[in-house]
Amino acid sequence: MVIRPQSMNPVARWSGLAALLFVVLLVAGPLVALWLRASTPSILTSSDWAAVRFTLFQATLSASLSVVLAIPVARALARRSFHGRSILVTLLGAPFLLPVIVAIFGLLAIWGRSGFVSQILLSIGAERLNIYGLSGVLLAHVFFNLPLVTRLILQGWTRIPVEHFRLSAQLGMSPKDLFLRLELPMLRSILPGAFLLVFLLCVTSFAVALTLGGGPKATTVELAIYQALRFEFDLGKAAYLALIQFVICTIIAVWSLRIAVPVAFGGGLSGVVQRWDVSSKLLLWQDSAVLLAVAGFLGAPLIAVLGRGLPALSNLPASIWTAILNSLTVALFSAALSVLLALALAGFIDGLKSRRPKVSFVVEGVGLLTLAASPFVLGTGLFIIIHPIADPFALALPITALVNAAISLPLALRALLPALQHNRLAYGQLSDSLDMQGWSRFRLTTWPTIRKPLGFSTGLAAALSMGDLGVITLFAPPDVETLPLIMYRLMGAYRMDEAASVALILVALTLTLFWLFDRGGRLGHQT
Amino acid sequence: MDIKLEKLLIKQTDFSLRADLTIKDGTTAIIGPSGGGKSTLLLAIAGFVAPSKGSISIGGDVVTDTPPAQRPVTLLFQENNLFPHLTVFQNTGLGVRPDLKLSKTQIDQVEDALNKVGLADMGSRHPSELSGGQRQRVALARALLRDRPILMLDEPFAALGPALRHEMLDLVARIRQEQDSTLLLVTHNPEDALRIAENTILVADGTAMTPQPTAALLNNPPPALAAYLGK
Incomplete structure (x- = not known):
């Protein structure tokens, strides 16, 4: 069937082209700068290559652990309905929004040298734990990614048609048969994408490496870039390392695009299919143990943050107000920019879909490009560009907002594009036939269908930027504060109670921002 | 084999269904407005929905x-009767052994069943390569192999055109005769009921009524059925 294409609305075309140009410049500019500035490989020492190896090694281990541990958790959640199940599913979504530094504070309170577990070990005469290094990096990565993978797999489980479970019950399949026939094929389709996604997240999780890694044995590429830039001030080496990081991320990103990474934010996690193969006492016991363990693992650090932060709220550091103001400004600016770019690009891509499908595919690829260029790579490139012209340290906050916006762009694009496309396929011809054009068309047909994903992506972008402890560390001079930065500095000075109180403020503001936007998108929403 | 529902009450979140009736050998259709509980009735007999009150007995045994696996029942769903990643042969073979460890004679049985539903030589295909009608034929072949005394169909041909639907109904009627099974069929099409069912149960207003001879019921419909049929 050939649908006669209507000409594209000029507003959509020009804003789309402008957004495209902006994103291309924002990504390509830093990459070219890195390329021109990079030293020859000979400058890299053996410890730099060790950082490359460690990055890949820890990411492989982290992703494997997260995926393997997530399977029993998702399985238990998929087949048990119990009081508090929805709370647990919500808790699984928390680590993604939680500022990294807050989570690390919580993890240290439980697993650190003077943490809860070490106290118990001491009291029974054993040694304290020491999680700095590989074990700490793995612990934090599993904390962040186990819940993410669990949600991905849980979605796969809920997509198995209920008839298939009934059919299996009618045919008298044993739990083993059912696993082979129903669950294994589903896992096979979901796990590779989930593994690559987690791998990518672990390669680019600078804050974890900064706080828990370090030293000759546990330095990642991003940490090496940070050291080259901030301590050795060796721009050539930083640029070369950033290019290596870019190549690693690009390979993973391209690979994962080809096998379709599942989307973690869909609904459909609430239903529990009645099952007839899981009534045995042993399985019930096993599922309960798994769920209790994961609830404890995720919940204990959060409770620890609350427990230490609440009593200390009265002695917040003096600079807290500036930090709050800085953090909010950066988060709001970055969220607005990210969503505006995504909206302009999505409208442009959607407009191209019916006319020039190939071009639209390329534009979509550009929009997802920032997945490959990690925040750190962009940051390093921007540093090199700005350095000869202005003082990069003076521009810490605007650059952080800019890079954060670029990083949230793919998430926002992935949320908005399907909504726009659905809107065009379902109501495009109806709107054309009623001659609804321009602003009234946007207001009456487009806006109602995109406000929900729009609110969600704005909230997500604001929350991610609020908790950012990546690019800001490259640029911030000692007198510039954001909430995560203050926390990091307080923790470095072992002022843990004050750090905990800042953590509370940070979490409260992050969740409030997310909630406000997400809620705003849903308010009065009809579907 | 008779199915006896005694003072049955099925409660779900959004509706409830009462039934107090006996279904005799032969073919019985279940008809009524959508959302009225026709499918729920079949799900309860097959053991997928637990009743809040009352009892279900099949052939004199309380079940x-x-x-589900131990009831003398095969239920065909409206869709998703096949596993997409298994071949036609494997999907059918599940009716013999759910772990698919088939002996030589069992393999022959599967081939034979596929033959009977007109799918010889299609064994190596996957469900995605079949038409909607062919997929339901695979499910019927499996039902043949399971050889349970009661066969229940939940609008399995609703998505097919009239000619194909009639063809499939005749195939089902033939299978029923061959196996001498009791057939229960949910449909929203009075023609289908007239074509193969001696008796018909009307499910409306939260109640499954006693089976009546199909022609008599349709010619002289009670108010709920008349409203549904638009008469």
């Missing part, structure tokens, strides 16, 4: 608490 109210029997797990």
Whole structure:
């Protein structure tokens, strides 16, 4: 069937082209700068290559652990309905929004040298734990990614048609048969994408490496870039390392695009299919143990943050107000920019879909490009560009907002594009036939269908930027504060109670921002 | 084999269904407005929905608490009767052994069943390569192999055109005769009921009524059925 294409609305075309140009410049500019500035490989020492190896090694281990541990958790959640199940599913979504530094504070309170577990070990005469290094990096990565993978797999489980479970019950399949026939094929389709996604997240999780890694044995590429830039001030080496990081991320990103990474934010996690193969006492016991363990693992650090932060709220550091103001400004600016770019690009891509499908595919690829260029790579490139012209340290906050916006762009694009496309396929011809054009068309047909994903992506972008402890560390001079930065500095000075109180403020503001936007998108929403 | 529902009450979140009736040998259709509980009735007999009150007995045995696999019943769903990643042969073979460890004679049985439903030589295909009608034929072949005394169909041909639907109904009627099974069929099409069912149960207003001879019921419909049929 050939649908006669209507000409594209000029507003959509020009804003789309402008957004495209902006994103291309924002990504390509830093990459070219890195390329021109990079030293020859000979400058890299053996410890730099060790950082490359460690990055890949820890990411492989982290992703494997997260995926393997997530399977029993998702399985238990998929087949048990119990009081508090929805709370647990919500808790699984928390680590993604939680500022990294807050989570690390919580993890240290439980697993650190003077943490809860070490106290118990001491009291029974054993040694304290020491999680700095590989074990700490793995612990934090599993904390962040186990819940993410669990949600991905849980979605796969809920997509198995209920008839298939009934059919299996009618045919008298044993739990083993059912696993082979129903669950294994589903896992096979979901796990590779989930593994690559987690791998990518672990390669680019600078804050974890900064706080828990370090030293000759546990330095990642991003940490090496940070050291080259901030301590050795060796721009050539930083640029070369950033290019290596870019190549690693690009390979993973391209690979994962080809096998379709599942989307973690869909609904459909609430239903529990009645099952007839899981009534045995042993399985019930096993599922309960798994769920209790994961609830404890995720919940204990959060409770620890609350427990230490609440009593200390009265002695917040003096600079807290500036930090709050800085953090909010950066988060709001970055969220607005990210969503505006995504909206302009999505409208442009959607407009191209019916006319020039190939071009639209390329534009979509550009929009997802920032997945490959990690925040750190962009940051390093921007540093090199700005350095000869202005003082990069003076521009810490605007650059952080800019890079954060670029990083949230793919998430926002992935949320908005399907909504726009659905809107065009379902109501495009109806709107054309009623001659609804321009602003009234946007207001009456487009806006109602995109406000929900729009609110969600704005909230997500604001929350991610609020908790950012990546690019800001490259640029911030000692007198510039954001909430995560203050926390990091307080923790470095072992002022843990004050750090905990800042953590509370940070979490409260992050969740409030997310909630406000997400809620705003849903308010009065009809579907 | 008779199915006896005694003072049955099925409660779900959004509706409830009462039934107090006996279904005799032969073919019985279940008809009524959508959302009225036709499918729920079949799900309860097959053991997928637990009743809140009352009892279900099949051939004189009470099966109210029997797990689905141990009931003398095969239920065909409206869709998703096949596993997409298994071949036609494997999907059919599940009716013999759910772990698919088939002996030589069992393999022959599967081939034979596929033959009977007109799918010889299609064994190596996957469900995605079949038409909607062919997929339901695979499910019927499996039902043949399971050889349970009661066969229940939940609008399995609703998505097919009239000619194909009639063809499939005739195939089902033939299978029923061959196996001498009791056939229960949910449909929203009075023509289908007239074509193969001696008796018909009307499910409306939260109640499954006693089976009546199909022609008499349709010619002289009670108010709920008349409203549904638009008469």
